[in-house]
Amino acid sequence: MQSYLTTIAAALGAAAIALVVVEVIHRVVRRLGRRSLLMTELTDHAHRSFQLAATVLAVQLAVRFSTGYAVGTGWRQVVLHTLVLALVAAVAWLVASLLVVIEDTALARFRVDVPNNRHARRVRTQVVLLRRLTIAMIVVLAVGVMLMTFPAVRGIGAGVLTSAGVVGVVAALAAQSLLGNVFAGLQLAFSDAVRLDDVVVVEGEWGRIEELTLSYVVVQIWDDRRLILPTSYFTSKPFQNWTRTEAAVLGTAEFDLDWSIPVQAMREELRRLVESTELWDGRVCVLQVTDATGGMIKVRALVSAADAGSLWDLRCLVREHLVGWVRDHRPTALPRLRTELGDASGTLPWQWVQPRRPVRRLADPEMPDDARVFGGSDDGDARSEAFVGPEEHAESRR
Incomplete structure (x- = not known):
């Protein structure tokens, strides 16, 4: 009984001393490392694991040196073996905490909020x-x-090794x-x-x-x-x-319209819209007719934004605004299926009439920048170069 009491007292005393020493070290490191990120991370993440490892080690040493080998051999071996298992677990926790501290310190140099x-x-x-x-x-x-x-x-290590291949x-x-x-x-x-x-x-x-x-x-x-x-x-x-490669992306808004839509006027309205919103990053604003089948034409507005979220809002804004613009200012360009009755001299808006004068088409050099995806601006020229093969590059250089 005296041996048991001695061992318990020694273990409690060793644990108390270990806790006091760890607490002193913790306070000293915190005070000295107020301006050091590494010291701050150590005090925040490694304190508990270091406390547990030091306490278990101190208790193990106290039990080992406070009992003799001849006295209480059975319970002494059980206690020491349990403390060894606890020490291994505490050291593993401490090592993992130190690795986390090192990784967090390294990550602090790389900001993701920029x-x-x-x-x-x-x-x-x-x-x-x-x-x-x-x-x-x-x-x-x-x-x-x-x-x-x-x-x-x-003891069964040899048997495990022999069957390691099958396992x-x-x-x-x-x-x-x-x-x-x-x-x-x-x-x-x-x-x-x-x-x-x-x-x-x-x-x-x-x-x-x-x-x-x-x-x-x-x-x-x-x-x-x-x-x-x-x-x-x-x-x-x-x-x-x-x-x-970068957060900036392009997006489209497509419209099925009647052939009578004034494309250049719609293009100018798109340019006026994107220049009035902060969602546009100023890179790409293009409106083109991409298809003309089935009695209607497909008009595509291509715009750019600094990130995917802004692009989504910008596409919705372009779609909503141009739909309203066509409805209010060009109602005859709304998509429809027509059946015309009468002769060519009709004057109704939806009937075909011969134009008063020939419509002047823009020559290729006069094509506005917002009508070209691959050219017309620095960004468009760079995009065009990306889709030119090596042979075409060589020919253009010649």
Whole structure:
């Protein structure tokens, strides 16, 4: 009984001393590291794990040196073995906390709340995935070390090694899908195909990459739904990434109108509209007739915006405004199916009449800039160059 009381008192005293020492170190580090991000992260994330590891280590040393080998051998071995398991778990937690501190400190250098954040989002994606992988490895190693402390596990090691080949094949077949997703996640992180906060279109849904793990990807759809896909989806199926190189994108609004629509007047109205809204980034404003079949023409307005959200609002604004403009100012250009009765001398607006004078068509050099997608501006010229093959480049240089 005296041995038991001595051991308990020694353990409590060692735990109290460890807690006091850790608290003193914690306060000193916090005071010295007020201007250091690394010290602040250490005090915030590694304090509890360091406290637990130091306390378990102190209790183990107290139990080991306060009891003799001849006294209470059975319970002493059980207590010491339990403390070893607790120490392994606490050290694993401490190591994981230190890795998280280092990764958070590294991530603080890369801001994602700035307009040009493509590089920062790529680094953040890679670091987050590496964090998950390292924590998983630490947990596996800790569990392995804890199992190796049992003599029975070490005794059957030879038998496990002899059957490792068969077990490995079975495990590989059983975990084929899981391992495929893990490798797909690593491939996504380091191939830069998709990053956190990228705007993508998958399965017909438009959204933002909200979370990217080793096994699945969470896409936040524009209406706040969540689309959860395995990481292997992004390595095996095509998808659209609107922010692969930059956030600025182009969008269209199409209209089916009658042949009598004055295209140039509609083009000027589109230009006046986009120049009056902050949604337009000033790059592209083009209106073209893209089709003329079935008794109607298809007019397409092509505009640009700084990001996908602004583009959506800008397309809706263009569609709403031009629909109202056609209805109020050019009602005869509304789409209709006509049946004309009478002769060519009719004067009604929907009947064909011979023009009073020949309509002057703009020659190609006079084509306005907002009527050309591939040319007419610096952005249009750059877009035209991107679709010219190497032979055509060489001929143009000659």
